[in-house]
Amino acid sequence: MPAISAAxxxxxxxxxxxxxxxxxxxxxxxxxxASVQDVEQLAARFVDAxxxxxxxxxxxLLAAVGSRARVGAPIANxxxxxxxxxxxxxxxxDKVARKDYxxxxxxALIALANRTGDPSLMMPKFGADGGWxxxxxxxxxxxxxxxxxxxxxxxDLATAQALDQALRATRITPIFAGGVxxxxxxxxxxxxxxxxxxxxxxxxxxxxxxxxxxxxxHALPAxxxxxxxxxxxxxxLFACNTMAAAGFEPPYYGNxxxxxxxxxNQLYKWSDKHAAGHGNAxxxxxxxxxxxxxxxxxxxxxxxxxxxALLATVEPGDMVIVDHAGPGVAxxxxxxxxxxxxxxxxxxxxxxxxxxxELQTESHVDLMGEEHIWVxxxxxxxxxxxxxxx
Numbered sequence: 001m002p003a004i005s006a007a008x009x010x011x012x013x014x015x016x017x018x019x020x021x022x023x024x025x026x027x028x029x030x031x032x033x034a035s036v037q038d039v040e041q042l043a044a045r046f047v048d049a050x051x052x053x054x055x056x057x058x059x060x061l062l063a064a065v066g067s068r069a070r071v072g073a074p075i076a077n078x079x080x081x082x083x084x085x086x087x088x089x090x091x092x093x094d095k096v097a098r099k100d101y102x103x104x105x106x107x108a109l110i111a112l113a114n115r116t117g118d119p120s121l122m123m124p125k126f127g128a129d130g131g132w133x134x135x136x137x138x139x140x141x142x143x144x145x146x147x148x149x150x151x152x153x154x155x156d157l158a159t160a161q162a163l164d165q166a167l168r169a170t171r172i173t174p175i176f177a178g179g180v181x182x183x184x185x186x187x188x189x190x191x192x193x194x195x196x197x198x199x200x201x202x203x204x205x206x207x208x209x210x211x212x213x214x215x216x217x218h219a220l221p222a223x224x225x226x227x228x229x230x231x232x233x234x235x236x237l238f239a240c241n242t243m244a245a246a247g248f249e250p251p252y253y254g255n256x257x258x259x260x261x262x263x264x265n266q267l268y269k270w271s272d273k274h275a276a277g278h279g280n281a282x283x284x285x286x287x288x289x290x291x292x293x294x295x296x297x298x299x300x301x302x303x304x305x306x307x308x309a310l311l312a313t314v315e316p317g318d319m320v321i322v323d324h325a326g327p328g329v330a331x332x333x334x335x336x337x338x339x340x341x342x343x344x345x346x347x348x349x350x351x352x353x354x355x356x357x358e359l360q361t362e363s364h365v366d367l368m369g370e371e372h373i374w375v376x377x378x379x380x381x382x383x384x385x386x387x388x389x390x
Contacts, residue, residue: 001126001129001131003125004038004042004124004125004126005028005033005035007033007034008025008028008038011025012042012049012124012127013119015049015110015113015114015118015121015122016049016051016114017042017050017058018051018054019051019053019054019057021054022058022061023057025038025042026064036066036067039058039062039065039069040067041127043058043069043070044072044128045126045127045128046110046127046128047071047072047107047175048075048107048128049110049113049122050071050114050175051175052173053174055071070385071175072384073383073385074107074111074172074175075107076167076168076172077167077168078104078105078108078164078167079164080100080104080257080383081098081100081101081105082256082257083098084101084105084160085157085160085161085164087160089101090154090155091105091154091155092132092154092155093154095132099130102130102131103130105136105140105155106123106128106130108164108166108167109121109123110123111167111170112167114173115171116170118146120142122139123139137153138153140159143162143166144159147162185247185248185381185382186317187315187317187318187377189246189248189386190243190248190317190318190337191316191338191340192246193242193389194242196245197241197242198358198359201389204357205234205356206234206352206357207230207231207232207234207354207355208231210225211226211229211232211234212224212225213241214241214388214389215241215244215387216387217257217259218252218259218260218261219258233352233354235333235336235352236261236264236335237261237352238335238351238357239264239319239335239337240261241387242350243378244382244387245386245387246378246386247381248378248379249381251267251280251283251285255283264321264323264332264335265324265332265372267319267335267374267376268288268291268372268374268376272284272286272287272379273288274288286376286378286379287377287379288375289313289318289376289377290310290314290374290375291310291372292307292372294372295307295371295372295373296325296369296371303368304364307364307373308345310373311345311347311363312345313375314338314341314375315338315341316338316340316341317337317339317377318338318375318376319335319336319337319376319377320337320338320347320349320367320373320374321334321336321373321376322367322370322371322373322374323371324369324370324371325369325370325371334351335351336350337349337350342361344363345363346362346363347361347362347363
C-alpha cells in the first residue's frame with residue numbers, strides 16, 4: 001500500500017492523533033495537502049494511535065468527505081495470531097503464508113507507541129498496512145531493544161510473547177465518547193447481515209447447494225462454491241456467517257480464532273452462562289437471553305406458556321437456536337436469526353431452509369416440538385470488522 005501524505009504523517013508521527021489533529025487533517029484535505037484516502041487510511045491503518053474520543057471526530061470527518069469507510073477497532077492482544085504465540089509461525093519468514101498476522105504485529109507496535117509514549121515504535125508512513133518493510137523492522141527492533149531481546153527484526157516466539165504481554169499490560173484507549181463505538185456491531189447489524197445473506201446469497205445455503213462462505217477465518221475458503229457440502233443442512237453456517245458479516249466473532253471449534261463452526265445445538269456452549277462448563281472459559285461469544293431445557297418433558301399447556309415467554313425476550317438481531325428431540329448433534333438442531341417482530345407474537349426469521357436461505361414468518365407453534373431452546377445475542381466484536389457480503 002502507498003504511504004500516507006507528508007501532511008498526514010506529520011500529524012501521526014508522535015503516535016498520538018488528537019481532535020486538534022483531526023481538525024488540521026480536515027483543513028489539509030480542503031487545501032489539497034491531504035486526500036480522502038489519507039483520512040480513510042488513518043481510520044484503518046493508524047486507529048491504534050487515536051487519542052480518547054478521537055474516533056468520533058474521525059468518523060464525522062469521514063462522513064464529511066463523502067467516505068463510507070469506518071474507524072477500525074484498537075488491538076487488545078495477539079490472540080488472533082496463535083501461531084506466533086506458540087512459535088509455529090515467525091515473521092517475516094512466514095509473511096506470505098500468514099499475511100493476516102503482519103498487520104496484527106504492526107497494530108501492536110503502534111498501540112504500544114501510543115499507550116506507552118514511545119514514538120520509536122511508531123510507523124508514520126505506512127502504519128498497519130500488512131506489508132513487511134523497513135519501517136516495520138525498525139519499529140520491531142526498537143521494541144526488542146526495550147525488552148532486552150536481541151534486536152533481530154524477527155518476530156520469534158520470545159518477541160511475540162513479549163508483544164502480547166506488553167499489550168495486555170496497557171489500557172485500551174476509549175477512542176469513542178464514553179468508550180462506545182457508534183459503528184460497533186449490535187442487534188441491528190445482525191438483522192441487516194441476515195437480510196443481506198438472504199438477498200444476495202440465497203442459493204448458497206440450501207441443502208442441495210454448494211456453500212459459499214463469507215468468513216475468511218473459517219476452515220474452508222471464502223467466496224468460492226464448496227461442492228463438498230452439497231447434501232448438507234447449512235443452518236449453523238448461515239447463522240455464523242451472519243455473525244461474521246455483522247462484525248461479530250463466531251465461535252470456532254478449538255477456540256483458535258479460526259476453523260470450523262460448532263453445530264447448531266452446540267452454540268449455546270459459548271454463551272456467558274454455559275461457556276465455562278464446556279471448556280470455553282475466556283471465549284464467550286453470546287449473551288444468553290433465555291433458555292428452556294427439556295421442553296419436551298413439559299405438559300402441552302406449560303410448554304406453550306414457556307415458549308411464548310421465551311419468545312417475548314427476542315428482539316430483531318437475536319438468534320433462536322433449538323435442539324431437536326433425540327441424541328443427534330449433526331443436523332440435530334436449527335438456527336434462526338430474528339429480523340422482524342410482529343404484534344401477534346410472531347417473527348420473521350432469516351434461516352437456511354431445505355431449498356435456500358429465506359425469511360419465514362413463525363411463532364411459538366413452530367417451536368413446540370423441540371427439546372431445548374436458547375435465545376442467544378452475539379456479544380464479541382470481530383477485530384477486523386464485518387466480513388463483506390457481495
